[in-house]
Amino acid sequence: EDQVTQSPEALRLQEGESSSLNCSYTVSGLRGLFWYRQDPGKGPEFLFTLYSAGEEKEKERLKATLTKKESFLHITAPKPEDSATYLCAVLCRSGTYKYIFGTGTRLKVLA
C-alpha cells in the first residue's frame, strides 16, 4: 500500500537552532515529491518539487533533499515566522496519477 510518513509530528526550536524534518515514502511509480507550508486557517502553500534522488532545492532558510526512500526539509537558523505545519506529498502513478499527503510536522520556533 502506498504510504507517506512524516516525522517528527511536532518540533519546537529556539530561534537560530537548525534542524531537519523527515518525509519517508513507500509508493510505486514515484513521479515527484512536493513540500508545502500550511499556516493556521489557510490552505497549503507550495514550497518545492523534487523529481529524482540526489536532487536539492533551496529557498531562503529552507533546503529540500531527496533520496530513493525519503526526503528531508532542512531549516537553517529558523525564525519565529517559520512556524507552521510542513506537509510533504508524493505524486505516484499506478494507473492514474495520485497525490498522497503525509500528516505533517508542526514546527514552532521560539524567539
Next chain:
Amino acid sequence: EAGVAQSPRYKIIEKRQSVAFWCNPISGHATLYWYQQILGQGPKLLIQFQNNGVVDDSQLPKDRFSAERLKGVDSTLKIQPAKLEDSAVYLCASSRFHNEQFFGPGTRLTVL
C-alpha cells in the same frame, strides 16, 4: 494571477442537513482537486477532475458526497446528509497537468 477561490469560508450545520461548497480554480488549470483535512491530519483526496471528467474518486463516500465540474472550470462539492464525522476543512486545489498544486483557503465545516 488570481488564486483559487472558495466559498463559503465557514459553515455550521446540523447532522442530516445538506451543504454545498464552491471552488473557482486558477485560470487555465485543467486539473482540480477536492481534499478533506481533519484537524491534525494531512489532506485526504476526495476527488480529482481533469477538465470536466473525473479521474479519481476512489475515496469519495459516494452514498453522501457528490461533486461536479461544469464546463471544466468551477466545481461544487455537496454533502447530503451530513454526519458528525464530516466536520473538517474542505480544500480545493488546482494545477497544470501533474505539477505543484495551488490551494484555496478552504471551507471549515462544523456538523452539530
